[in-house]
Amino acid sequence: MHRPKSVRQIALINCLFVIAMLAGSMAQARIIRIEITSRQAPTFEGKVFGQVGAYEKLRGKAYGELDPASPQNALITDIQLAPRNAKGMVEYAMDIYILKPIDLAKGNHKLFLEVNNRGGKLFGGFNKSSGGNDPSTAAQAGDAFLMNRGYSIAWNGWDPSANPTNNNLTISVPIAKNTDGSTITGPSYEYIVYDNATSTNYTLAYPAATVNKTQATLTVRNHLQDTPTVISADGWEYVNERTIRLLPAGTPFRQSAVYEFAYTASNPIVAGIGLAATRDFVSFLRYATADDFGNPNPLANDIKFTFSFAVSQPARYLNDFQTLGFNADETGKRVLDGIENWLGGGSGIGLNVRFAQPSRTERNRQNHLYPEAVFPFAYPVMTDPFTGKTAGRIAACSASNTCPKVFEVNSANEYWVKAASLLHTDPKGNDLPDPENVRFFLVAGAQHGTGNATSRGMCQQFQNPTNADPVLRALFMALDDWVTKSIEPPKSAVPRKSAGNAIIALPQPGLQTGVVPQEKLGWPTIPGVTYTGIITTRYQLDFGPTFNQGALTNYPPAIANRPTYVNFVSKVDHDGNEIAGIRLPIVAVPTATTTGWALRSTDFGQNEGCEGAGQYIPFKKTKAERIASNDPRLSLEERYRTHDNYVKAIVQSVNELVKQRLLLPDDAQDYIKTAEASDVLK
Incomplete structure (x- = not known):
């Protein structure tokens, strides 16, 4: 360690x-x-x-x-x-x-x-x-x-x-210039994905140093696990030094395919x-x-x-x-x-x-x-x-x-797609003690921002509506108290190996993602829901000998045979909801399974990660509906029996969060009012 x-x-x-x-x-x-x-x-x-x-x-x-x-x-x-x-x-x-x-x-x-x-x-x-x-x-x-x-x-x-x-x-x-006033050039790289079938041009971040196509490479693949195919010189062209397009002119980029463009750029800012x-x-x-x-x-x-x-x-x-x-x-x-x-x-x-x-x-x-x-x-x-x-x-x-005093707050999506566990572990995935000035929090089961539970977008399931704003307000007040009054903040709430609630991601050699085994995670098999376990892998990438000076010479870097840093996610309960972190009422008193990860649908790179989205997978209302659909998760009826019992469970949940200074009283009342007005078991 x-x-x-x-x-x-x-x-x-x-x-x-x-x-x-x-x-x-x-x-x-x-x-x-x-x-x-x-x-x-x-x-x-x-x-x-x-x-x-x-x-x-x-x-x-x-x-x-x-x-x-x-x-x-x-x-x-x-x-x-x-x-x-x-x-x-x-x-x-x-x-x-x-x-x-x-x-x-x-x-x-x-x-x-x-x-x-x-x-x-x-x-x-x-x-x-x-x-x-x-x-x-x-x-x-x-x-x-x-x-x-x-x-x-x-x-x-x-x-x-x-x-x-x-x-x-x-x-x-x-713009930086060489010491003699001449233009600086160097390798640059563009990762190009259009989730539509109409885009025909792509704008480069920096102007090309030359529009000689032999000095650039454009590749394409449909899925990450595919071997990139080089697009020949007669398959694309520079429109100008800042724009490329496919040929013949007007040809759209393939929807959701991964294009990568390596070229020599000029005029770095x-x-x-x-x-x-x-x-x-x-x-x-x-x-x-x-x-x-x-x-x-x-x-x-x-x-x-x-x-x-x-x-x-x-x-x-x-x-x-x-x-x-x-x-x-x-x-x-x-x-x-x-x-x-x-x-x-x-x-x-x-x-x-x-x-x-x-x-x-x-x-x-x-x-x-x-x-x-x-x-x-x-x-x-x-x-x-x-x-x-x-x-x-x-x-x-x-x-x-x-x-400074720091609160690092992340959703489950950051653990699945941005290796957030590395914030509080060493490179081998071992827990680190909190620094005196930093606390870490996972908002359990949340996606990257608040999703729309009635929309799938490019994903297979409805998006996750978990709203973390109430937690962020409460934590900010705790941060203010910590800074201005030296009042100790809430304790960190994240998955830890030492607590037994962290599930290690397994790298996939030669690929840019890893996998979290379903059995180890505890993920239930839910009818109509695909599980692949895809997760971001952090490689030790070699950007070249001058990277410490900010200049990238190996660009894009190779991932083959590169070591990986160990990252993990929270274990889940029998519903598929995360165990570690701050469990807001949507997780602590659930009416659905909420996740920080999601998968792309058929037309958008099927079964690959759906970026910042999570999932909202509702429970069945009655036991009979659950059994008929083969859903292993208890129905709302089996969990709460009545609407009043559901509201009481919400009250208990928010009161505990207020006690822990993870929720302000006004936001707690909003949760209760929302539960009372809901149609759960009405």
Whole structure:
């Protein structure tokens, strides 16, 4: 077992970050100008939020400079090759968006940073509203969970690949050039799947260095286990340096087939600047009074505590944000005090590499072979048995004494399709003790987000409607208490080998997925439901000798004969519902089997993983119906007998969750009201 190292060893391993802190006074990375282009005061149609009062909305841009000589910035891939201004600094500009109490004195002096997902805001979840990408109306404030409590809420652009339309936030970063000013070229890779039969063109992430087709390879296969077939030069062409298509022109890509395109790209952007941008924006809001031009900080002298919340892609971004040491600002001060990550899994984001594609994310059948999931996965410092590299997500902040308090919250889908167990195990799958500043939670049986129980989409079964927002609200309040009052948080709730509720995934040599044996998992044989056990496998991928400098030379990397990191999922009960983790009423008092995994239907790559979807497989209402259909799961009638008994079971479940601080009283009442109004056994 690879045990976490001591704090002294952590400091030695990460002396670079200690040097950076000592050199903080010399670092020039900062927001130099903030430009508020619009102000709506009040916003939300003048709605007043309790004792806090009305809010205002600020939109604009922030302009930053980075000193490429600073040790804090030198780890940004290609920053040494970025153009510099007259002061020798590297410039960037990003969109910003702030919601704040008009009277800051009435707020709670806390910042809620929502790290946007591909430029979009996810404002609604915490506030029980539709949110919108430009929340402005009273209805869009919902129940105003955050505003009633007085949080200032902020967003900033960090993802250079984000589409700037529809109020999305993005960032402008420079293109790297060789030292002689010539264009940088290098290998790039595109994983192409269209789940339709009409798409005829594909847009590349970066322009091709040459449109000579002999310098590129396009392959296709129908299923992951198939051997890729090379498409001959007369079967495809460049439309231009950013677009390819099949021939003859107008030929659609095969629906749900896997195409892979390897080519030489040009003009890489310095995408890793997006990590520094968030660091410097939050630091500015927290510590600065004005910018270099005298423009005031809208939150000057107000913020005492800072929190972030992120869903999916930005949660993976924050994993790397911590690993790379960006939670320490230019003067060595802590940037974020508390982080709540939802759906980040054990992955990073592959932002700080040459020819980065941060919009990609790997699942069972999606976006394989990108540099997203590379060691380290876990927080404690340990040694990778396959590469000999020693690292951990907690290493940098331990050296600089800037560690935040962190809640890593994941759905069952992250365990099945993103190897989330690696967050709290060593590379061999052995349990690790929780770091002092981190807790881990599985929302049992949930898919990646909230599904529609009346829709199958591309999948074989109805999607999983489990809504984790009530848990996320309760955990955020616990995180706030942990940061601001030193109140111990709820204990971690995840599958553990030591608890006997973790089922190891078995790799399939030569394939990009593994399998979880049905018998070991405990999965029941349900009529009409296929079980394959497909699960994501994390390989130790070799991206080439310059990968540590951010340049990928073996791209795409080979998986043949590569070692695998051990990952696992929660064991299930006789209904197929997960045993480990936080069991919301939909799992604890079930009316169906809910899973974090799903399989694609016939027309979309049959029996392969259905990406972020889960399943909702209802129980039969009566014993007679169950027996007639050969369903091994007890019917609703056999479980609860009456509607009142079902409601009583819900009450008991939510009361226990409230006691454990995993549910707030208001959300508990919502569950009870929903159960009372349901048609279960009516």
